[in-house]
Amino acid sequence: MTQQEEENKELVRRLEEEVFAAGNVDVLDKFLAEDFVQHYPKGRVLEGLAAFREEVESELAAFPDLSPTIHEVVAEGDLVVTRLVVRGTHEGEFMGHAATGKEFEIDEMHMARIEDGKLVEQWSQADLVGMLEQIGVA
Numbered sequence: 001m002t003q004q005e006e007e008n009k010e011l012v013r014r015l016e017e018e019v020f021a022a023g024n025v026d027v028l029d030k031f032l033a034e035d036f037v038q039h040y041p042k043g044r045v046l047e048g049l050a051a052f053r054e055e056v057e058s059e060l061a062a063f064p065d066l067s068p069t070i071h072e073v074v075a076e077g078d079l080v081v082t083r084l085v086v087r088g089t090h091e092g093e094f095m096g097h098a099a100t101g102k103e104f105e106i107d108e109m110h111m112a113r114i115e116d117g118k119l120v121e122q123w124s125q126a127d128l129v130g131m132l133e134q135i136g137v138a
Contacts, residue, residue: 001075005075005076005077005080006075007117008075008078008080008112008114009073009074009075009080011031011080011114011117011118011119012073012080012082012110012112012114012119013070013073014031015031015032015119016068016070016082016084018030018031019031019056020056020060020066020068020086021066021067021068023060023064023066025053025056025057025060028049028052028053028056029049031118031119032049032052032118032119032120033049033115033116033118033119033120034048034049035047035048035049035120036048036049036052036118036119036120036121036122037120037121037122038051038052038055038121038122038124039121039122039123039124040124041125058094059094061092061093062090062091062092062093062094062099063088063089063090063091063092063094064088064089064091064092065087065088065089065091066086066087066088067086067087067088068084068085068086068108069084069085069086069087070082070083070084071083071084071085078113078114078115079111079112079113079114080111080112080114081109081110081111081112082108082109082110082111082112083107083108083109084107084108084109084110085105085106085107085108086105086106086107086108086126087103087104087105088103088104089101089102089103089104090102090103090104090135090137094135094137095132095137097135097137100135100136100137102134102135102136103134103135104130104131104134104135105134106126106127106128106130106131106134107126107127108124108125108126108127109124109125109126110122110123110124110125111123
């Protein structure tokens, strides 16, 4: 593994720790390029750091105790793939549903492309249906 691949893996780990686990969206610009693009299933795309920041703020408002646990991080070239488990409690509005106070635990996978020390693009898969079922809104 190259030094750059190790640095890319560490960048992704720190993003999960400092933004999602710590709930600090103010440091997103340390990790993401201004023109960052987030890809979700079914063709949903967020373009730009500001749009992604709004998404993260909304998620953290709905699940303020969000807790990601990384199980694997694999890097090759400018790509980093992360497999993690995410836990949280539904304490705020999410997708139009009022807080239920119920906990969830889901699997997620992300593949990020990194340029010049920042994420420029990411593809994410999360068990959203499982989450909605666990918090009692599906």
